[in-house]
Amino acid sequence: MKKLLLIRHAKAEKETAVKDIDRPLKYIGIQDAAFMAQKLKDNAQIPQIIITSPALRTKTTAEIFADHLLLPDPQTNKAIYEASQQALLRVINKFPAEYDFIALVGHNPGIAQILEYLTGEAMEVHTSTVALVEFETDDWKSISGDSGKLVYYSWPKG
Numbered sequence: 001m002k003k004l005l006l007i008r009h010a011k012a013e014k015e016t017a018v019k020d021i022d023r024p025l026k027y028i029g030i031q032d033a034a035f036m037a038q039k040l041k042d043n044a045q046i047p048q049i050i051i052t053s054p055a056l057r058t059k060t061t062a063e064i065f066a067d068h069l070l071l072p073d074p075q076t077n078k079a080i081y082e083a084s085q086q087a088l089l090r091v092i093n094k095f096p097a098e099y100d101f102i103a104l105v106g107h108n109p110g111i112a113q114i115l116e117y118l119t120g121e122a123m124e125v126h127t128s129t130v131a132l133v134e135f136e137t138d139d140w141k142s143i144s145g146d147s148g149k150l151v152y153y154s155w156p157k158g
Helices: 027-042 056-068 085-093 110-119
Strands: 004-010 049-052 101-106 131-134 149-152
Touching: 004 027, 004 110, 027 056, 027 131, 049 056, 056 101, 085 101, 085 110, 110 131, 110 149
Parallel strands: 004 101, 049 101
Antiparallel strands: 004 131, 131 149
């Protein structure tokens, strides 16, 4: 069985003075990410590794989760930044086979789209949302549409 934890980055500043990729998290975003990481820890839902977009807001979110869950530093994958559903599927299909539980930290609309594509469930994916999807397969390459089951979904206010 493979398990995918989809995480949308925490709430970021909407400054126009910096490029989109360089937008930092708001203070509330930092708090929300820590809260959600603790929720995962309390529910014993701890991935083996975290793979994140290189954007500052996703990297910071991923680092907060890694710190709280006592995981290694997150790996970055530039294909996750501004990724479409199909681009995210390609990233997932190329995940390292030795890992059975991976967290992916990314952006909307891609995270919401890939969640619906994989599970058939249309969910609103707010900032700091976590969604755990399980697959009845031992191979990341075989993951495709409607092949997953949404087993956990949460966000800071829900």
